Structure formats: structure tokens, C-alpha cells
Amino acid sequence: MTQQHSPDLLIRNDREAAIAGRAERLAASFAKRAPQHDREGSFPFANFAELKEAGYLKLTIPLAFGGEEASLYEFVLSQDRLARGDGSTALAVGWHLGQLMQLRLSRLWPEKLFEKLCEEVVSEGALFNHYASERATGSPTRGGKPETKAVRVNGGWLLSGRKTYSTLSPIASAFTVSATLEGEDVVGEFLVRRSPAVTVEETWDTLGMRATGSHDLLLNEVFVPDEETVFAGGAPRKPKQPDEAGALLHVPACYIGIAYAARDFAIDFARNHKPNSIGKPIAELPHIERQIGEMEAKLIAARGYLYFVADRWDRSPDQREALKPELGLAKHIATNGAIDVVDRAMRIVGGAGLAKSLPLERMYRDVRAGLHNPPMDDAVIQTLALRALQGE
Incomplete structure (x- = not known):
């Protein structure tokens, strides 16, 4: 017997109802697979194929770049519904959507680079996240400097290091990483693409949220061209908003x-x-x-x-x-x-x-x-x- 609900007063208009309805339909599908992924600690690739097909991955992308430009309220509403089916999937895709929303609001990136990333999400279903945590530094919110190093080379940078808690690592096709510039007390940020120089070490074996794919990410002299370098010294970076x-x-x-x-x-x-x-x-x-x-x-x-x-x-x-x-x-x-x-x-x-x-x-x-x-x-x-x- 299924629990019946009265209308949710937190849904205030037709757009919000549509956003919530899509998340609820996805959640019902994900709930069927959640026990297996939890038991195995495996990544729910099928869930992300459904998210892509439903257009969920572009929820927070600007309208101008083909997204839905969800408000914060709509974002919360959608994630609340999605997590009722599978918490791991909801948390993992939440980081993708949250990072895109932050970039939409802050405009910290060069505009052309941000537009290019958004187009990849909209047209290809690309998954994106930001990886800053490391074993030695702990949470970046505590102020630790990354041990990942960026070495200047002709036309760009070579990055080497290990990132932890790398949610979406089995599927993310693009991600930013923080790295300390060699010879300087400066932390840069770089857009990294999946390549043979990027490997995933499956270290995520936890009590809960077992299917987020938050493994260790290893970078072995990954080349990042200047045009995909978000910040690496030089001109002062725009302040966070x-x-x-x-x-x-x-x-x-x-x-x-x-x-x-x-x-x-x-x-x-x-x-x-x-x-x-x-x-x-x-x-x-x-x-x-x-x-x-x-x-x-x-x-x-x-x-x-x-x-x-x-x-x-x-x-x-x-x-x-x-x-x-x-x-x-x-x-x-x-x-x-x-x-x-x-x-x-x-x-x-x-x-x-x-x-x-x-x-x-x-x-x-x-x-x-x-x-x-x-x-x-x-x-x-x-x-x-x-x-x-x-x-x-």
C-alpha cells in the first residue's frame, strides 16, 4: 500500500510542479536499483543515463546557454524529490548542478570557457565537478594548501597529484582541480579533461552514500592548456560573490x-x-x-x-x-x-x-x-x- 499525500504547499506554480514531477519520476526508477548499488558500492551509470535523457543535468545552466536556469528554491525542490529514490545519486548529481550554479552566479571563469562547458553538458550530457580535497590537507574549507602541483610548460601547465572525495569520478568528463604553482605560494585552478593521464583509484568503500563514486583521482603530468586554465596567478582573480x-x-x-x-x-x-x-x-x-x-x-x-x-x-x-x-x-x-x-x-x-x-x-x-x-x-x-x- 502506497502512502498517499495531500498537495505539497511548497510547490507554488506550474513550473515548480513540472520540476518536482520530473524528479519524482526519476526517483521512482532509481529506487529500484539503489539496493544493488548500495550493496556492491557500484556506480549507478544507468541512473545518470536517465538523468541525461530527462534533461536533468542542465537544470542550473543559464537559459542563454541552453539550460533551465533554476532558482535556488527550484534546485532545492528538485533535489529533495530526487533523493527520495536514491540518496547517492541525488548527492552526486547535486555537486554537478551546484558547481554549475556557482559558476553561473559568480562568473569567475572566462565567459567563453564557461559557455563551452555548458554547451558540453547540454549537447553531450557531460558531468562536471570540482576536486579540491586531499589526504594531507583535509577539507579545503579549513584552509589547507593543495599538495597537487602545477608546473609551467610551453602553452600550459602539467598537473600531478591525488585528490580525495572525488564524487562522480567514474563518469565526470571534465572537472576543475586546485593545485599549488611550483615555486610559488599561489593556488591555481585548472579545467581538466578525462585522458590516459587521469586515473581513478577505487578507494570509496564507506558506511553510507556508497554509490557516489567518490574515489581518489590521480593526476600524472596532465597537460592543461592556457585557454583552459581558470586561474594561475598574474592578474588578480575576481573576488568570490x-x-x-x-x-x-x-x-x-x-x-x-x-x-x-x-x-x-x-x-x-x-x-x-x-x-x-x-x-x-x-x-x-x-x-x-x-x-x-x-x-x-x-x-x-x-x-x-x-x-x-x-x-x-x-x-x-x-x-x-x-x-x-x-x-x-x-x-x-x-x-x-x-x-x-x-x-x-x-x-x-x-x-x-x-x-x-x-x-x-x-x-x-x-x-x-x-x-x-x-x-x-x-x-x-x-x-x-x-x-x-x-x-x-
Whole structure:
């Protein structure tokens, strides 16, 4: 028996309904393959073929370059729905779409280079990401300098090094990497194409989000021509814009989607599970009703704040710098709220929820990965504390 829903009040117009509907159809297909990919830790190539066919890969590309130019609210709405089928696929494609949205807003790249990348996504279904993390430096948000080196040669640069947490590495045809320029205390950024000098070492074997393909990426004297060098010293780089941070809301949207799917599963289970010891569905037991109510309250609050911040960000371009703490808080509330919702779903279902034959235990593992996606909880809380202490 499938859980029936009342109309979602967060869908406000026909365009949003179409975006949500497409994501829901894709999610239903992905859900069928998710158990196998989770079990094997394999990459869902078939899912990405469907994403390409559905036009999903161009969701955040500018209209002028053939994309849909989704707002942040629409991006969140779509990723929320997609993650209900398979969290790994949603998170992985979210990085592709998020990077493209950041570039659309910041215009940090040379315009012709950005247009060329967008055309490749629209016409060929190219997948793109940015790889900065390394074993020695940890998260680039903590300020570590990359050990990947860029050596100047005639007409471009040779890059050598290893990147970790390289989501989409089995399928990405183009990606940017950060590298320290040899002999200088300067970090450059380079657009790298798939070639024999780029190899993937399959190191991704994790508790959750097992199908994101976040393996190690090895660069062995990869040549990057000057025309595909994003930044490598010389003229000062354009400063980052406050717009860029908004795209990261795809991360909490993914975990909210997982929580929503867990909620649906638990409620459906409670309505239909009738132990002979009580002779009625467990949904009618007071302690189960209480768990469902607590789960619902947490999900409504976390999801509502996430969408509120996305909508405010869209409507107030002049306030985006001031909204940065709210973006972090939305991730903090949504991710921790999602963990709580899935935990309660497990309590409702009971021991059956541990079974590999049911999707709930996978959701329970996947949702915990949100704690390790940026921005981190400690950084969010510290930012809020400093703002309060400064009287803002």
C-alpha cells in the first residue's frame, strides 16, 4: 500500500510542479536499483543515463546557454524529490548542478570557457565537478594548501597529484582541480579533461552514500592548456560573490529527501503491520502515534526552514552576504533534523528496519553522511555565535 499525500504547499506554480514531477519520476526508477548499488558500492551509470535523457543535468545552466536556469528554491525542490529514490545519486548529481550554479552566479571563469562547458553538458550530457580535497590537507574549507602541483610548460601547465572525495569520478568528463604553482605560494585552478593521464583509484568503500563514486583521482603530468586554465596567478582573480554559497543548499535538500522517504516508509509500515498479539495496526498504538508525531514535527520544521531560506535568498539578491549564516543554519537544522527523523522511523519499524531487504537501514546509513558535508556543524555554530556577539 502506497502512502498517499495531500498537495505539497511548497510547490507554488506550474513550473515548480513540472520540476518536482520530473524528479519524482526519476526517483521512482532509481529506487529500484539503489539496493544493488548500495550493496556492491557500484556506480549507478544507468541512473545518470536517465538523468541525461530527462534533461536533468542542465537544470542550473543559464537559459542563454541552453539550460533551465533554476532558482535556488527550484534546485532545492528538485533535489529533495530526487533523493527520495536514491540518496547517492541525488548527492552526486547535486555537486554537478551546484558547481554549475556557482559558476553561473559568480562568473569567475572566462565567459567563453564557461559557455563551452555548458554547451558540453547540454549537447553531450557531460558531468562536471570540482576536486579540491586531499589526504594531507583535509577539507579545503579549513584552509589547507593543495599538495597537487602545477608546473609551467610551453602553452600550459602539467598537473600531478591525488585528490580525495572525488564524487562522480567514474563518469565526470571534465572537472576543475586546485593545485599549488611550483615555486610559488599561489593556488591555481585548472579545467581538466578525462585522458590516459587521469586515473581513478577505487578507494570509496564507506558506511553510507556508497554509490557516489567518490574515489581518489590521480593526476600524472596532465597537460592543461592556457585557454583552459581558470586561474594561475598574474592578474588578480575576481573576488568570490556571496551568491556562490547558496548553491550548497543542494546538500541539505538531499538529506531532507532521504528523511522524507524514511518517513513515508515508516508510516506505511505502521498502517499495515498487524502483529497477532494486538490484532490491529501498530499505527493505532499511542507510543507509535507519538513517534510519528515527533517525526512529522521535526521534518516539517527542518524542511520548512530550508525552503524559507532558499526563497529568501532568491528574492533578496542584495542581502545574500548577510544571509550566509542562515544558509549554514539551514544545512545544520536540515541535516540534524533528517538524522532524527530517520532514527524515529527506525524506532517505529523496530527490528525489521535492520533488514537489508528493506530500504530503511540504507537510509539510516546514508543520512548520517550529511554530518561530513560542508559546512560543518562547528563552523556554522561559531559563525552564529560571532554574529550574536557582534550585535548583528
